[in-house]
Amino acid sequence: MVDRTKRPAEIPISPLVAAPVVSITHDNTRVVATLPRGDRVEILLFGANALSWKTGNGKEQLFLSDKAILDGSKPVRGGIPLVFPLFGPAQESHPATAKLPQHGFARNVRWEYLGKTSSESFAIGKEASDASVKIDFGLSPTEIDDKFKSAWPYSFGLTYSITLSPDELSTSLQVANTGTEAFEFQTLFHTYFATSDIASTHVTGLESNGFINKVPSPKQTAAANEPIKFSGELDRVYTGAEKDIIINDNGKPSITIKRNELPDVVVWNPWADKSKGMSDFGPEDGWKKMVCVEAGSVEKFSRLEGGETWEGQQIIKAHL
Numbered sequence: 001m002v003d004r005t006k007r008p009a010e011i012p013i014s015p016l017v018a019a020p021v022v023s024i025t026h027d028n029t030r031v032v033a034t035l036p037r038g039d040r041v042e043i044l045l046f047g048a049n050a051l052s053w054k055t056g057n058g059k060e061q062l063f064l065s066d067k068a069i070l071d072g073s074k075p076v077r078g079g080i081p082l083v084f085p086l087f088g089p090a091q092e093s094h095p096a097t098a099k100l101p102q103h104g105f106a107r108n109v110r111w112e113y114l115g116k117t118s119s120e121s122f123a124i125g126k127e128a129s130d131a132s133v134k135i136d137f138g139l140s141p142t143e144i145d146d147k148f149k150s151a152w153p154y155s156f157g158l159t160y161s162i163t164l165s166p167d168e169l170s171t172s173l174q175v176a177n178t179g180t181e182a183f184e185f186q187t188l189f190h191t192y193f194a195t196s197d198i199a200s201t202h203v204t205g206l207e208s209n210g211f212i213n214k215v216p217s218p219k220q221t222a223a224a225n226e227p228i229k230f231s232g233e234l235d236r237v238y239t240g241a242e243k244d245i246i247i248n249d250n251g252k253p254s255i256t257i258k259r260n261e262l263p264d265v266v267v268w269n270p271w272a273d274k275s276k277g278m279s280d281f282g283p284e285d286g287w288k289k290m291v292c293v294e295a296g297s298v299e300k301f302s303r304l305e306g307g308e309t310w311e312g313q314q315i316i317k318a319h320l
C-alpha cells in the first residue's frame with residue numbers, strides 16, 4: 001500500500017512566510033510609511049509636516065517639540081516644516097509677499113495626500129531590505145484660505161514628495177506656475193535634526209561660504225573657514241553653498257545632506273533664552289537636543305513664468 005501521509009522526498013516543503021512589504025497607513029490627519037526593515041516616516045497633513053523619521057535601527061532622526069501644536073491652529077514646532085513662498089518675516093521691499101506670515105503659508109494649511117507613486121522593488125535578486133517608497137502631497141489655491149489667497153493671488157500647484165529608503169529620506173518640492181502671470185518665491189525645508197548634545201555638535205561643508213548672520217541683527221559676514229560650532233543662539237543664512245553638509249554628533253558624522261537646486265542653507269539653534277520665549281517649545285532644555293539645518297533657496301526670490309515648473313530636493317543620509 002502507498003503511504004499517502006508521506007510526501008515524495010523530492011518535493012521540498014517550503015514554509016509559508018509572508019513577504020515583508022512596505023506599509024502605508026493614512027487617516028484624516030496623518031500618513032505613515034514603514035519599510036520592511038523598520039525605517040518609518042510619519043507626516044501630518046497639516047503643513048505636510050514630517051513629524052518623525054526613524055531609521056531601520058529605530059533611532060529617531062528628527063526633533064519634534066513635546067509642546068508642538070498638531071491640531072492645525074499653528075505651524076508645527078519641529079520635524080520638517082515647509083517654507084513657501086516666503087522665508088522669514090514679510091518685507092515691504094517685496095510687495096508680492098508683504099502680506100504673508102513669517103515663512104509663508106505652506107506650513108499653515110492642510111495638504112492633500114496624493115498617494116504613493118512608486119513603491120517597493122521586489123525585483124528578482126533584490127532583497128526586501130532594498131525597498132523604498134515615495135509618497136506625494138499636493139497643494140493648490142483651492143486648499144488655501146481666502147486670506148492667503150488674497151495675500152498671494154497666483155495660480156500655482158505644489159507637489160511635495162517624500163521618499164523613504166533604508167537610512168535615507170529625500171524631500172522634494174515641485175512648484176508649478178499654472179497661470180499666465182509670473183510669480184516669485186522663496187522656499188526651504190526647515191529640518192529640525194535630533195542631536196545628542198548641541199555643545200558637541202558641529203556642522204561642516206559651509207566653511208568657505210559667506211553668510212548673513214541674523215543675530216543680533218542681519219549682517220553680511222565673510223566665510224569663517226571653520227566648522228560651525230554652537231555656544232549660544234546661532235541663526236545664519238549661508239549662501240551659494242555647493243558642498244554636501246555634514247552634521248557631526250560627538251565627533252562622528254551623523255547626517256549628510258545633499259541638495260539639488262537649493263543653494264542656500266540656514267543653520268539655527270535658538271539656545272536657552274529664545275526657546276524659553278516660544279510657547280510651543282519643549283522640553284525646556286530641548287534646544288540642547290536639536291539643530292536646524294535648512295536647505296533652501298532663500299537669498300533671492302526665484303521667478304517662475306506662467307506655465308513653468310521648478311524643483312528642489314534634499315537627500316538626507318543617516319550614518320549609523
Ligand SMILES: O=P(O)(O)OC[C@H]1O[C@@H](O)[C@H](O)[C@@H](O)[C@@H]1O
Nearest residue numbers: 102103190214235236266268294
Ligand atoms: O518660529 P518660526 O517662525 O518657526 O521660525 C524659527 C526660525 O526659523 C529659522 O529658519 C530662522 O532663520 C529663524 O530666524 C527663526 O527664528
